[in-house]
Amino acid sequence: MPDLSVIEEKNQLSQLVLNGKADTETWFLLGKSCVLTEDFRNGIIYLLEFLRREPDPVKQSYAHDAMGKCLLALDAEEDALKQYNLAIALNPTCGSALNNKALLCVARAERLQEENAEFSELYLDAAADCLYKALKICQLNPMFLHSAARWYEAQIAFLMEHDRITQKQAYEDYRTAVFLYNMVDNPDNKNTAEFTATIYSNLTECYAQFGHCAYQFRDFDYALRLYDRVLQRDPAHTIVLNQVGMCCFKQQKYEQAREFFGRILSVTDEQTEHADAWLNIACAWRHERNLSEANKALTQAEALAPADEYIIKERQDLNEALAASALIAAPQRLFGAASSANESLAVEAPSLHKSI
Numbered sequence: 001m002p003d004l005s006v007i008e009e010k011n012q013l014s015q016l017v018l019n020g021k022a023d024t025e026t027w028f029l030l031g032k033s034c035v036l037t038e039d040f041r042n043g044i045i046y047l048l049e050f051l052r053r054e055p056d057p058v059k060q061s062y063a064h065d066a067m068g069k070c071l072l073a074l075d076a077e078e079d080a081l082k083q084y085n086l087a088i089a090l091n092p093t094c095g096s097a098l099n100n101k102a103l104l105c106v107a108r109a110e111r112l113q114e115e116n117a118e119f120s121e122l123y124l125d126a127a128a129d130c131l132y133k134a135l136k137i138c139q140l141n142p143m144f145l146h147s148a149a150r151w152y153e154a155q156i157a158f159l160m161e162h163d164r165i166t167q168k169q170a171y172e173d174y175r176t177a178v179f180l181y182n183m184v185d186n187p188d189n190k191n192t193a194e195f196t197a198t199i200y201s202n203l204t205e206c207y208a209q210f211g212h213c214a215y216q217f218r219d220f221d222y223a224l225r226l227y228d229r230v231l232q233r234d235p236a237h238t239i240v241l242n243q244v245g246m247c248c249f250k251q252q253k254y255e256q257a258r259e260f261f262g263r264i265l266s267v268t269d270e271q272t273e274h275a276d277a278w279l280n281i282a283c284a285w286r287h288e289r290n291l292s293e294a295n296k297a298l299t300q301a302e303a304l305a306p307a308d309e310y311i312i313k314e315r316q317d318l319n320e321a322l323a324a325s326a327l328i329a330a331p332q333r334l335f336g337a338a339s340s341a342n343e344s345l346a347v348e349a350p351s352l353h354k355s356i
Helices: 004-018 024-036 040-053 057-073 077-090 095-112 117-137 142-161 167-184 193-216 220-233 238-250 254-267 271-287 291-304 309-329
Strands: none
Touching: 004 024, 024 040, 024 057, 040 057, 057 077, 057 095, 077 095, 095 117, 095 142, 117 142, 142 167, 142 193, 167 193, 193 220, 193 238, 220 238, 238 254, 238 271, 254 271, 271 291, 271 309, 291 309
């Protein structure tokens, strides 16, 4: 919701235009107020009029930067990038344009991470270059630091996806991202309420991604420490609740695993997440050889998602375990050589089906 003072300023500036009293600066201020009030199409019109009137390249750079924001909001990403490039060409010290271009490049890199690694890396490099220049202009600017933290997260994700980063380097880079987010979340910065909420959310998610990274490196104890930080900030983070359950499962702490899978059922009404939680509870019970409870949990999962391939596979595994258990329990009359004392008829169950 735009600030009422911004709306009032916009109305006053619009009145100047209607009365034919608008000077060159008025068109720029009106364009900026449109950005702040999310009136992007009119913002472009006012900024174009400002550019038609204004000869100063530095002032033009600020208009091109604002126009880039309007175009990006209207899903004209390529045109937005052109505007940011124009702003930087006219004024290499336009920190806002450098920062906005960096964020756009990070977003593109994340989208291309799997399908086009070469282009993804190029966009990450371009973002790094822009952020380096922006931070040289103002190294303590909260927006620039926040973008730098985002870049570190995107860079780690790219390198993890392509197996090009060591555990040590990944941990160091995540710690850098956390440090940058904490620098931004400083009362002295006088951040807006909206930006403060964004920082809180992004830092929470950074801890979650750091935890996922530790999980992938099978560093389950450290992953649990990181996930605990997430849950302190967001107790209803269902992905992390699931991952805590996964970590406990990997450590054969099945009761604790079931506890966290069970918590998912109480914090969301999403049917798919309920189905996954019941599936994982069933798998945990099966690993404890409590096949009766496993069957009850799996029946719950089947009721919610009967066509789910993982649930179907778990039913097959559970049926095999039940058959093996029945065979062991049944009275048998053996003929011929006895089986090896070390031979087991129980079916070895696979790991949990669903994780990140």
